[in-house]
Amino acid sequence: MAGLVVAMDGPSGSGKSSASRGVARALGLRYLDTGAQYRAMTWWILRQGVDLADSATIAARCGEPEIVSGTDPDSPAIHVGAVDVAGPIREDEVTSAVSAVAAVPEVRARLVALQREIIGAGDIVVEGRDIGTVVAPDAPVKIYLTASPEARAQRRSAELAGTTAEAQQAALARRDTLDSTRKTDPLSMADGAVELDTTALNLDEVIAEVLRLVKERT
Ligand SMILES: Nc1ncnc2c1ncn2[C@@H]1O[C@H](COP(=O)(O)OP(=O)(O)OP(=O)(O)O)[C@@H](O)[C@H]1O
Numbered sequence: 778m779a780g781l782v783v784a785m786d787g788p789s790g791s792g793k794s795s796a797s798r799g800v801a802r803a804l805g806l807r808y809l810d811t812g813a814q815y816r817a818m819t820w821w822i823l824r825q826g827v828d829l830a831d832s833a834t835i836a837a838r839c840g841e842p843e844i845v846s847g848t849d850p851d852s853p854a855i856h857v858g859a860v861d862v863a864g865p866i867r868e869d870e871v872t873s874a875v876s877a878v879a880a881v882p883e884v885r886a887r888l889v890a891l892q893r894e895i896i897g898a899g900d901i902v903v904e905g906r907d908i909g910t911v912v913a914p915d916a917p918v919k920i921y922l923t924a925s926p927e928a929r930a931q932r933r934s935a936e937l938a939g940t941t942a943e944a945q946q947a948a949l950a951r952r953d954t955l956d957s958t959r960k961t962d963p964l965s966m967a968d969g970a971v972e973l974d975t976t977a978l979n980l981d982e983v984i985a986e987v988l989r990l991v992k993e994r995t
């Protein structure tokens with residue numbers, strides 16, 4: 778299984794992180810959360826006071842922050858320079874701004890290059906929106922994870938305090954629309970990807986199905 782790359786794409790809240798980490802653990806692979814990188818870039822852009830509508834400035838400055846991703850599925854780490862941003866990047870301020878920053882082509886070019894560098898010789902599960910289409914189109918295993926909007930919102934609201942499933946469903950729908958309608962590398966299912974609807978599956982069942990697909994395709 779040396780050199781294996783598993784590409785896991787899908788909309789927000791479909792379970793990509795949980796499933797990817799479980800699969801990586803089971804197979805002794807590394808794990809890369811590319812969404813955390815877009816969030817880290819967004820955290821830095823917000824800290825610089827850059828207007829989110831000013832894509833020219835975002836494009837001009839997106840080469841400045843050093844974004845460092847850990848690849849241990851048991852403790853995925855993300856730093857901007859020396860600052861641990863694992864907590865702040867999950868705050869509402871970043872979540873509601875990240876799609877605008879991720880739509881800037883220069884941001885994507887920088888992060889896709891960083892992702893390819895980390896993927897390197899493989900042995901990794903990589904999750905995001907464009908892994909199977911753009912970042913690693915030759916990955917032997919490509920999964921497109923989905924779940925109904927209601928299930929995704931229910932899962933998200935169970936995870937976060939002080940919110941409702943209705944509020945989460947609206948926020949997820951907004952992000953889905955922005956991520957799947959942007960001009961550069963929108964969220965879409967890659968050629969050769971297997972769609973896995975997790976609405977009626979628990980996490981262990983999702984991981985077992987992905988492991989079965991890995992076995993079948995390698
Ligand atoms: N099959 C499942 N059944 C029930 N809950 C699940 C399942 N998969 C994931 N979850 C829960 O749903 C929530 C969202 O999962 P996760 O963060 O893995 O999704 P994601 O697709 O990575 O989201 P995002 O793209 O926003 O980072 C988490 O609380 C997770 O524990």
Ligand SMILES: Nc1ccn([C@H]2C[C@H](O)[C@@H](COP(=O)(O)O)O2)c(=O)n1
Binds near residue numbers: 812875876
């Ligand atoms: N490969 C990727 C990964 C993520 N994004 C963008 C779109 C998401 O809304 C945002 C945050 O990702 P999440 O943490 O929710 O997985 O980052 C992208 O465009 N491409």
